[in-house]
Structure formats: structure tokens, C-alpha cells
Amino acid sequence: MSPSRPFYVTTPIFYISGTPHIGHAYTTIAADVLVRTARAHGPARALTGTDEHGQKVANAAAAAGMTPQEYVDSLAPRWRELAPVFDARFDDFIRTTEPRHVTTCLALFDRMRAKGDVYEGVYEGWYCTHDETFWPEAKLIDGRCPNAECRRPVQWLSEKNWFFRLSKYNAPLLAHFRANPDFLRPQSRYNEMMALLEEGLEDFSISRSSFDWGIPLPGGGVLYVWYDALINYISALGWPDDADGLFAEFWPGMHLIGKEIARFHTIIWPAMLWSADLPLPARVFAHGWITGDGGLKIGKSLGNAMDPYLLVEEFGADALRYFLLREAPFGSDFSISVDKLRQRHNSDLGNDLGNLLRRSLAMLAKYRDGLVPEPSDGRVSEFVADLPVLVRDHVSALRFREALDEIWNLVALLNRAIDEQKPWELHKAGRGVELDALLYDLCEGMRWLSVLLFPFMPTKSTAIWEQLGLEGTPERAWADALVWGGLAAGTQTNPGAPLFPRIEPPAA
């Protein structure tokens, strides 16, 4: 396997006044699996953070009796804790209120202005004060706010703002989409954006003057939150100064987003980058939504089921990570329930994987005092040869489910090998050579599993590694670690507790 060019992946920055839910966990976990896989092949970097500007934040702060800064400072820790709870390891966490971000935003604004892409204009429209939203005339209902829960009268608002000449980039964007079908995946989102581009783009207001919780502009007013938010992906890399060389090394990267914000990431953001003569994101992937079982109503129990912290408490981060990426193709919506999670946990993780480790090490202990026999080449070494490339390719293409399917083929192969070769009979019959060969295949096969599974289940994969009696952790370069025979003869294994103890359904 060849080393890859530096890899950079981002999650969206989370809106600070929101509440962490399973969707945030989903994006976070997917990004973590991507970057852990990439780290096994070369330099890799992952970014997450919080989006802290905007009128809603200002209002919420006022309601809480705090200044906006105090307010966001009080909320930031709970977002910073999110990734660690799911065993996700990011290299950086950026807050849009940090000076490094402000500096970058203003530099980008200047660059775009110098290019002639930013001009002063009047931003006006029908505004609903309660919803803080501008509505197009066509959407108004009897001259009132179209939001069914609002229906308040709207007012004509007009403010002098900075505009971005987005229309200028309409044709180049269209050409870029056509030339790079993989720029935005999955297909359905790509089609939607193409439709928008074909309809034509209008210029876009990038500042606000009606409130002041945002990045202040020299001439007055603040940057519009979305304009500011998107820039986090490069401000975290230190653009434009790039004192640490991160921007030069890692940009462009790939963005992992929820499907609802595809337009910002694949139309507005690329246009902003072009305007500043910077490279476009390499790829954008918009994943699906997670719903409750049945999709619709979220009752109290289901509400709990959707609480990622409770799920981690019951099943552990590794099992949740596994479930989210194995249950459905990445990109489509799917539903989650405690029953399904328990099912996957017991079947795939407990029965197939956990029990494989347990039965193998138990036999090694019984027949060989727990010492790994001499390496041998057999069917397993042949089967395993193509696995790293298959897994890596699937992960790179965000086919997490297929990657896990491939890995589970190895789990099944090892389980089958035991049943077919019946080590207990080999032992009774004194066929030591065959027994040794099988036991080695099992141990070495599980060492490969440990390495391959590390990106998906860092904690349990490390537990496998340790029970095999290996030093360190399974986090290592695949090119070095995934060589058959890497497990040394004579290694003293030390079987431990079951990896995934069966979880019984609550008594009805």
C-alpha cells in the first residue's frame, strides 16, 4: 500500500446553542473513522468545532442574562466533550469567536474585496422579527409570516450591507460540477445542487448591520454567520499566515456534512475560495439523517433512545460506532432503536467477533499454555492478503458498511476454520503440526482484525491486541503491521474478559 497525500477531514462546526444529539455523534464518528484510517497511511488531520455568532446566540445570551461571550464560553465545553465521549480524536477544535478565526475571516474578506467580488448594496425584504427570517414575497400568506406557528405580520426591512458577487461564479461552478461528479456525494445531493446552479445564482449578502454579535467589519456591521462559519475550515489551518505550514500541507480537505447544508458547502464556499484564489475543497459528502424507529413520533422513551450519551452508557462507544456505520449505507437515512443496537451488539460483536477471540485463546491456553506457535502459511494468509486494500478503498469512498462487511468476512472465515478443522480432535489425535498451524492462523488473523478494526472500534480493537499479548496498540501503519507472520512465535497471550458481554433485553 502506498502512502497517501496528507488527508484533512472536517465536521461542520456545531451551532453552539443547540443540543448534542445522535446526528452530531454520527458525523463525528464518521470523520474519526476516516482520519484514523488515513493516519495508518500517512499524515492526516481532523477538525471540528463550534459556530458561535449570530442573532440567535445574542438573543439567547440576553435571555440568560449574560453577554454573548459569557454565554458561548459557558456552552463551548459541552461541545468540546462530544468527540471524546465517542472515542473520536480530533487534532483541533475551533471556535468562531477565537482571534485566529477572526483574523482569517477579515483577511478573506479583504482578499475578496480586492478582487472586486464584494460590493456595497441594500439588503431588503419582508422580515419576521419573531422568526428572525426574511421571507420572499411569494411565500407570505396574506401578508403574514408563512410559518404556521407564527403568522405574525411581517415588515419591510432594508439595510445597507456587503454583497458577494456569487453570480459571477455560476458558470465556473457549473463547469466544476460537471467535470467532477464526485465533488459532492451522494448522487441525490449532487443533482439538487446542479438544479440550483442551472436555475442561476444571485449575489449574496455577507454582512449584517441590524445586530452586532458577529465578526466586526472595519466600516461597521458584522459578517453574516454563514460567511464567517464556513471559513473555519481554513482558519483552523492558519491561513493566510500559515505559520505552522498546516494550510500548505493539508488544504484542500474533505468536508463531511449533513445533507441540509450542502448548498453552503458546495456552492457558496467554493465561490468564496475561488474569489480568494484558493483551492476548492477536494470532496464534500452529505450524509443522511438518523430517525427514531418508525421515523415519525419521538415519544419520551424514543427521545431517550436518541440521546447519544445514554446509548454510549448502555452499549459503549465502540458498539455505537459500529452500529451507526454498519447498519445502513452512509448517505442514506436510517432509523435507530435500542432493539436494533442490542441485536447488532449481541450478534455481530458478541457472537461473531468477541466469541472468536475467546474460544481461540481458550484453546491456545488449553493446548499450548497460551503460547503462540510458529508462523505458518495457510488459507488464512491467502485470504487476508487483499483485505487491507479493500477496506481502505471502501473507507476512502465512505462505504463504511462495505468495509465492515469485508472485515467480517475474515471473522467468519476464522470461525469456520475452527469448526472445519476441529482443534479438539486434532489435539486428541496428537496431530500437533496441524493444530499449531490452525492456532497460529487464528491468532495472526485476529491481530489483523485488531489493526483493521482500530479506526472503527479503537477501544475494543486495543483489547484484542492486548489479549494477544502484544505491546503497544493496534494503531500503526498498515504497510508495516499488515504483513503475515507479524505475530512472533512464543508470544504469551493473556485472555481477558469477554469483549462484548451479551446484553439481555429488559424483562417484559
Place this chain on the structure above:
RNA sequence: GGCUCGGUAGCUCAGCGGUAGAGCGGGGGACUCAUAAGCCCUAGGUCGUAGGUUCAAAUCCUACCCGAGUCACCA
């Protein structure tokens, strides 16, 4: 309403012109190293509905039904 994606075995999905597949659940069997786990066998679903094209359609076309998304400054 326009556009997009999807509607395949109980569940989650693959197949995308040549006489229906996988995993899980369910049923049966032979074992015992193991978390009563694993292994082997099995499920007969008019592939949303109605037409059409074709020697041949789940797979192409048309209409319709159902679900989801999106239609621009709402993170």
C-alpha cells in the same frame, strides 16, 4: 406545485436487460473450543400499481400511488 432520490423475502439492504440474492430474525441438523456463542441446511418474496418497448424487464419508457429530500441568505 417543480425537481431529485427511494419503494425487492418479517427486518436492513445488494442486484439495475437474460428464467430472484446477502446478512439478521425464524425453522431444522450435526458438534463442543467458546459469551447456550460458532458451524451446516432451510426460508419459496406476483421485485409499489397499471400499461408499453424487447426474443427476454426487478433491471428501459410512460402514467399513477406511497415515503423522503430540496426549491437560495433558517446552523
